[in-house]
Amino acid sequence: MIDIEALFRITYGLFIVSSGDKNHGNGFISNTVFQVTAEPPQFVVCCNKNNFTAGIIEKSRAFSVSILEKDTTPEILGRFGFQSGRDFNKMEGMEIRYGQTGIPVVLNNSIAFLECTLVSTVDVGSHLMFVGELVQAALLDNTKEPLTYLYYRQVKKGSAPKNAPTYIDKSKLEASKAAGTYKKYKCTSCGYIYDEEKENVKFSELPESWICPACGSEKSDFIEV
Amino acid sequence: MIDIEALFRITYGLFIVSSGDKNHGNGFISNTVFQVTAEPPQFVVCCNKNNFTAGIIEKSRAFSVSILEKDTTPEILGRFGFQSGRDFNKMEGMEIRYGQTGIPVVLNNSIAFLECTLVSTVDVGSHLMFVGELVQAALLDNTKEPLTYLYYRQVKKGSAPKNAPTYIDKSKLEASKAAGTYKKYKCTSCGYIYDEEKENVKFSELPESWICPACGSEKSDFIEV
16 A cells, blocks of 8 residues: 555755756756765765766766755746756756866756765666765855755645656546636646636637746646646 | 855755564664655665664665654654664654564654665665665655754754764864853754753753763763854
8 A cells, every 4th residue: 555645745855956068068857866975975866767967967977966945936947847958958048157077057046056976876777876976065045945845846836747756647646627617727747827717718729839838848738627 | 165054955854764573673763765766666765884773674675764743752853863773672662563564663753654675775885775665655644744854953953863974073063152151052962952041950060970861862972052
């Protein structure tokens, strides 16, 4: 017996894990960043093998972790969490600092960052665990709280990307249908809510080319809520 | 340049990780429990090689994770976080359920628990990462929030045990001395504050055999705050 609700009681933060260099950098949203040893300070990040960033970390032998603030914008979550660096340059237009190893560190909505050199890679099936040794850690903003996965789910109504270890297949979700004429539709990628009453346009009347304004997911990724 | 404050912006929960059987069970407080794959659901716990529980997990080939509630008592944090199962039976007198694999699950102050069978063990130096596949997950209390490491540090004034990946040597701490006649002393093991004004006994007058009422650490483990 596995009650999925129990799994949601595990506390996680939310981070942008980046790698590459000035010409070819990429990053993704991760909730699995954690310290595994104190001396030397080593950190693990968990990454789906399909993530574009996975290959870049293996090649660059380093990664950075941007610790996101509580009020991180849907644009940043959508850009790094629900779109692929195979399709466009995620780093373009972002506020970037380059670390001691030359890898990019995303500063947008970040309150602190870490930079690690890759020590080893552990294959755990669908995902890789990258073990890195800390070379740099800096606090960027002492006044803001970090974004937690719980806050993202409960307050920002976000869900996990398909490649996340905590992803839940939407076919397994019970779609509780709303009463009344107007309906609401939720982006299963980023959690954005399309409210027919607010928008005054029926969801079914939106063109098939319409995309989620928060994360760019397709219309077919929405479910009625 | 490594700013330790940056590391404290990483969000963690707090858990009791247990293993063993009805006769020989043990558990320890961990902040490093996280899901690494969704299909199948696999979880990692990080454990210092010196932890008594490490050998028990390797022998039992299974572990449980109790997700602690926000208002977890200092007694539970002290018992499982700052004392060793080599010295006494931590499970005695606790509220225990036995899992499908026969391992103990601590229910005190727990809002949910997981049970995993050991899949692999990864050596990362001072610590081992145990990768386990989920066999059971249950929600015990839907009304309570999980305890986070941030809340434990900021509100409960707790610090990390010596074996934790996030431990910081107390010699590195700046002891900011309080003004006035009465002083306060903090247990560097569990964060318990001894307040001379409240207790009406000078800390220096306490016998050397005096121990921390919260976690049982020795008098020499206290620092002036």
